[in-house]
Amino acid sequence: xxxxxxxxxxxxxxxxxxxxxxxxxxxxxxxxxxxxxxxxxxxxxxxxxxxxxxxxxxxxxxxxxxxxxxxxxxxxxxxxxxxxxxxxxxxxxxxxxxxxxxxxxxxxxxxxxxxxxxxxxxxxxxxxxxxxxxxxxxxxxxxxxxxxxxxxxxxxxxxxxxxxxxxxxxxxxxxxxxxxxxxxxxxxxxxxxxxxxxxxxxxxxxxxxxxxxxxxxxxxxxxxxxxxxxxxxxxxxxxxxxxxxxxxxxxxxxxxxxxxxxxxxxxxxxxxxxxxxxxxxxxxxxxxxxxxxxxxxxxxx
Numbered sequence: 001x002x003x004x005x006x007x008x009x010x011x012x013x014x015x016x017x018x019x020x021x022x023x024x025x026x027x028x029x030x031x032x033x034x035x036x037x038x039x040x041x042x043x044x045x046x047x048x049x050x051x052x053x054x055x056x057x058x059x060x061x062x063x064x065x066x067x068x069x070x071x072x073x074x075x076x077x078x079x080x081x082x083x084x085x086x087x088x089x090x091x092x093x094x095x096x097x098x099x100x101x102x103x104x105x106x107x108x109x110x111x112x113x114x115x116x117x118x119x120x121x122x123x124x125x126x127x128x129x130x131x132x133x134x135x136x137x138x139x140x141x142x143x144x145x146x147x148x149x150x151x152x153x154x155x156x157x158x159x160x161x162x163x164x165x166x167x168x169x170x171x172x173x174x175x176x177x178x179x180x181x182x183x184x185x186x187x188x189x190x191x192x193x194x195x196x197x198x199x200x201x202x203x204x205x206x207x208x209x210x211x212x213x214x215x216x217x218x219x220x221x222x223x224x225x226x227x228x229x230x231x232x233x234x235x236x237x238x239x240x241x242x243x244x245x246x247x248x249x250x251x252x253x254x255x256x257x258x259x260x261x262x263x264x265x266x267x268x269x270x271x272x273x274x275x276x277x278x279x280x281x282x283x284x285x286x287x288x289x290x291x292x293x294x295x296x297x298x299x300x301x
Contacts (some may be wrong), residue, residue, distance in 0.1 A: 019150060020177050022227045025078045027170055027184040032079035032087055034191065034203040036155050036163035041068065041083050065127035070119060073200045075171050077211075082202070084130060084136050091236030095277040098213075098257040101175070104271055113271065114278065155197050213253065220257050221227040228262045243276030251279035 002010035031037065045068065049059035064087045071079030077097065096114075099105065166187040172177040191198050234242065243255050259273045261264065 004264060014218065019217060019223060020101075020175065022210045022213035023177050024076075024170070025097070025213055026206045027180055028076055028167075029082045029168055029189055029206035029209060030201050030203060031163070031167050031184065031187055032075070032082045033206070034163055034187075035199045036160040036197065037167055038086055039155050040160045040164060042087060055134070055137075055139075058134045059070050060128050061133065061137055062130040065130060066123050070122055075167065076174065079167065079171070081112045081256060094254040095247075095256040095274060095281060098216075098253050099260040099270075099274065102260040114275070118278070135257060153196050156192055159197050166190075175266070205285060212251070216251075216254050216257055218219070220254070220261060223258055224261045227258055230266065231259065231262055231269070231273075233271075236266070236268040239269055240272035240276040243273050244280040247280030248278060252281035263282075 001013060031054050036203070045060055045063045046056075048063055052059035052062075056063075059269065064084050068084040068087065069080050070115075071076075071083075072078075096110065166183060169183045170180045173183070188201075191201060243252070246255055255277045256274055259270070265273075
């Protein structure tokens with residue numbers, strides 16, 4: 001664009017884009033993936049697991065697959081999926097976030113249309129997969145240890161509380177990038193000052209997800225000319241199955257974001273587009289960016 005139409009026009013276009021969502025996902029993944037937050041959630045899951053009348057490791061697996069992801073309703077999907085992915089590692093990008101502000105989908109709307117259905121599906125799926133994996137799950141004594149936390153000092157409660165406060169602040173000001181990014185810079189300073197209680201922050205992984213979403217915002221704004229006539233010609237049912245199938249080869253946040261650019265899209269079409277992206281995203285690793293966090297390096301000699 002700078003070459004063809006000049007640098008000023010390219011800068012004006014880049015500055016006309018809205019980057020709140022990419023910035024937020026980057027920040028929330030780093031804060032949620034910090035050791036203090038992770039340890040606090042692990043302790044909570046372990047406590048709940050002991051109350052369930054099954055083998056503890058089986059109960060923990062079910063909680064990580066069912067309850068932790070559903071906490072995304074409170075702390076957002078990127079944070080919840082990051083925690084779930086990191087907790088399951090020893091044994092994904094947000095499609096709704098990219099359309100919520102454009103289509104004015106608030107928490108009440110999401111709970112009444114998608115939320116209760118998602119809760120049922122998650123609970124059933126988690127129970128099924130936990131049952132199938134139960135005989136392969138190691139007991140706590142034989143489970144692999146977290147190499148990143150080996151030798152690290154125990155996290156004082158006050159440090160965990162401060163990390164959780166940063167997480168709450170980022171979520172509370174999710175639509176105000178100046179506030180949540182300022183809070184993130186304070187978080188980085190705190191993490192550096194008390195480095196002895198930290199493990200390496202997942203900056204690389206979060207940056208890759210943030211770069212992807214930011215690239216989607218920049219390039220997606222130029223796709224409306226061909227996307228709108230195609231989508232407008234599809235019935236809601238065709239849109240659902242199209243989104244469902246495309247998540248096998250592309251990120252579901254890309255699908256929903258491109259859909260949000262279309263003017264005059266009907267409410268049934270909006271619902272079917274997001275439903276297809278969410279349903280398909282649950283079937284593929286590529287559609288849920290925090291899933292990459294479960295990849296662990298091969299053990300050294």
